[in-house]
Amino acid sequence: MDDQSRMLQTLAGVNLAGHSVQGGMALPPPPHGHEGADGDGRKQDIGDILHQIMTITDQSLDEAQAKKHALNCHRMKPALFSVLCEIKEKTGLSIRGAQEEDPPDPQLMRLDNMLLAEGVSGPEKGGGSAAAAAAAAASGGSSDNSIEHSDYRAKLTQIRQIYHTELEKYEQACNEFTTHVMNLLREQSRTRPISPKEIERMVGIIHRKFSSIQMQLKQSTCEAVMILRSRFLDARRKRRNFSKQATEILNEYFYSHLSNPYPSEEAKEELAKKCSITVSQVSNWFGNKRIRYKKNIGKFQEEANLYAAKTAVTAAHAVAAAVQNNQTNSPTTPTSGSSGSFNLPNSGDMFMNMQSLNGDSYQGSQVGANVQSQVDTLRHVINQTGGYSDGLGGNSLYSPHNLNANGGWQDATTPSSVTSPTEGPGSVHSDTSN
DNA sequence: AGAGATGATTCTTA
DNA sequence: TAAGAATCATCTCT
Numbered sequence: 001m002d003d004q005s006r007m008l009q010t011l012a013g014v015n016l017a018g019h020s021v022q023g024g025m026a027l028p029p030p031p032h033g034h035e036g037a038d039g040d041g042r043k044q045d046i047g048d049i050l051h052q053i054m055t056i057t058d059q060s061l062d063e064a065q066a067k068k069h070a071l072n073c074h075r076m077k078p079a080l081f082s083v084l085c086e087i088k089e090k091t092g093l094s095i096r097g098a099q100e101e102d103p104p105d106p107q108l109m110r111l112d113n114m115l116l117a118e119g120v121s122g123p124e125k126g127g128g129s130a131a132a133a134a135a136a137a138a139s140g141g142s143s144d145n146s147i148e149h150s151d152y153r154a155k156l157t158q159i160r161q162i163y164h165t166e167l168e169k170y171e172q173a174c175n176e177f178t179t180h181v182m183n184l185l186r187e188q189s190r191t192r193p194i195s196p197k198e199i200e201r202m203v204g205i206i207h208r209k210f211s212s213i214q215m216q217l218k219q220s221t222c223e224a225v226m227i228l229r230s231r232f233l234d235a236r237r238k239r240r241n242f243s244k245q246a247t248e249i250l251n252e253y254f255y256s257h258l259s260n261p262y263p264s265e266e267a268k269e270e271l272a273k274k275c276s277i278t279v280s281q282v283s284n285w286f287g288n289k290r291i292r293y294k295k296n297i298g299k300f301q302e303e304a305n306l307y308a309a310k311t312a313v314t315a316a317h318a319v320a321a322a323v324q325n326n327q328t329n330s331p332t333t334p335t336s337g338s339s340g341s342f343n344l345p346n347s348g349d350m351f352m353n354m355q356s357l358n359g360d361s362y363q364g365s366q367v368g369a370n371v372q373s374q375v376d377t378l379r380h381v382i383n384q385t386g387g388y389s390d391g392l393g394g395n396s397l398y399s400p401h402n403l404n405a406n407g408g409w410q411d412a413t414t415p416s417s418v419t420s421p422t423e424g425p426g427s428v429h430s431d432t433s434n
Numbered sequence: 435a436g437a438g439a440t441g442a443t444t445c446t447t448a
Numbered sequence: 449t450a451a452g453a454a455t456c457a458t459c460t461c462t
Contacts, residue, residue: 239440239458239459240458241458242440247440262451281441283450284443287450287451287453288440288442290452291451291452
């Protein structure tokens with residue numbers, strides 16, 4: 001409305017004074033002659049029309065209708081109409097030009113990208129299977145993940161469907177409204193100056209309005225996906241106890257390395273593979289185990305004995321096999337045997353360590369430490385010379401001597417053989433061997 | 435249902 | 449950055 005009054009004022013104030021309007025526009029000559037007629041008469045005519053236009057909105061509908069009709073029949077109407085059209089087109093163009101250069105909304109781009117990545121928008125690609133797979137991997141890769149995975153996919157598909165239905169609805173509504181407005185404007189263009197470009201501009205405005213609604217839809221869809229994802233990922237918190245076999249494997253390792261229960265990365269990977277859990281789960285398990293063992297050693301005594309017996313038995317089998325091999329093969333090349341659940345990385349090391357148990361040499365690596373603990377067990381078995389008890393008869397095989405005075409294990413980087421090559425306080429079997 | 439066990443998370447520390 | 453420590457949340461057993 002302001003524009004219109006401004007335009008009218010321009011017409012009244014500039015054109016009527018006999019000068020051309022800005023942009024070189026001039027009133028065309030009156031269609032019905034009057035050339036050479038006095039300027040005052042013309043001014044009077046235009047002034048009349050403008051006055052009527054200005055006041056038309058203040059009048060009642062009937063009055064306005066009557067006036068509109070009179071205006072339409074006015075002889076100056078076509079001239080005024082074309083001028084108004086020209087001015088409107090000009091202002092419309094300037095507004096449009098300013099708006100068309102708008103860069104794409106970064107937020108909208110983010111939303112679009114996310115919806116595309118999650119498989120909500122764009123072509124169907126398994127409903128964000130990548131996200132689900134990532135989450136599944138994070139949760140440990142157990143068989144239950146497939147169930148959670150499909151659940152996630154089903155929910156995502158649901159979101160996708162709702163999103164597309166809503167989007168379609170919005171688009172349909174947008175189109176309907178646009179058509180309606182265009183028809184209305186075309187209709188009105190017969191009575192008031194509306195250029196095609198102005199109609200175009202209006203369509204643009206409508207589309208922008210609707211795209212803001214679409215943005216809201218996209219935003220809420222993204223939120224729904226985020227919630228779904230967080231819930232799915234939170235499933236990690238829903239812990240499941242490890243299988244009995246896995247716990248056994250971990251315990252075996254823990255108690256056979258009680259002097260230094262810090263598995264190397266390689267050992268962790270091996271354990272993870274054997275237990276069908278992740279490396280971080282192995283780390284968690286050892287972290288928990290160490291601290292809980294330390295806090296209540298008495299409680300774990302029985303468990304320790306149990307696993308010591310187990311390890312000893314398997315180690316004894318390994319020794320038997322090794323001895324047999326020694327007899328049949330060259331003594332310098334013992335076949336690498338398997339000691340229970342854990343393969344000895346190098347049986348040669350084992351024998352070397354056995355030979356140097358009373359000396360000071362040790363393996364400076366984690367592997368060395370592992371071998372050392374196996375050797376501890378072997379020594380125990382050998383020393384028992386057949387009189388090995390099952391450890392449950394009150395004969396304590398383990399003692400908490402591997403914990404130092406500060407309540408911590410010996411230096412994690414230092415294998416037990418360093419501080420106690422001859423069964424010092426740090427050794428697992430300090431109380432049973434010798 | 436409650437207690438204890440256990441896997442995971444978070445914060446602190448060396 | 450890994451380990452310790454505390455804590456949470458859930459599972460399992462009684």
